[in-house]
Amino acid sequence: MPDVPEVLFVCVHNAGRSQMAAALLDHHARGRVRVRSAGSAPADRINPAVHEVMAEIGLDLTKQFPKPLTDDAVRAADVVVTMGCGDACPVYPGKRYLDWELPDPADRTTDDIRSIRDEIDARVRALLAELTGTL
Structure with missing residues (x-):
């Protein structure tokens, strides 16, 4: 794992x-981890309720926007965490892949989305502790 994992x-x-x-990871890591996100579609x-x-x-997401999943993004990552993208995520040797089964917030109530956020x-906190040895 590099000094600053991605x-x-x-x-x-x-x-x-x-x-x-x-x-959440960017907030908790405070620069100790580089963070990206992307979508297969x-x-x-x-989602306004996610905002x-x-x-x-x-945490303000107003400057964020959905980004496409690219091979370059996967190649640059040390850890790839998938959440329901199925086989759309390219797999490269030497990368660590985690699959987090979580409900999709689309068409869910705000209370449901809060529960998803908290999970x-x-x-994220557990992953950060694993990657950095601290929290």
């Missing part, structure tokens, strides 16, 4: 789960 979060639309995970915008639940904990936060 983590790529991937979901289908890059409008919910992967955006929340990237924002990016949406036009981030809302992240703002509740002080992602717990997983």
Whole structure:
């Protein structure tokens, strides 16, 4: 693992789960990890309810937008965390892949999305501790 590992979060639309995970890891890591997110079929915008639940904990996603998954993004990552993108994510030798089974926030209530956010936060904190040896 390099001095500053890079983590790529991937979901289908890059409008919910992967955006929340990237924002949470970036927040908790404070520069100790490089973070990216992408989608196998990016949406036009981030889910407004995701913006809302992240703002509740002080994380602003207004400058973020859904990005397409590229081979370059996967090649640059040390750890690739998939969240429901299935076989759309390219697999390269030497990369660490994690598959986090989480519900898609699309068409969910704000309370449901808060629960998803909190589950992602717990997983992100555990990943950060693993990557850096601290939290």
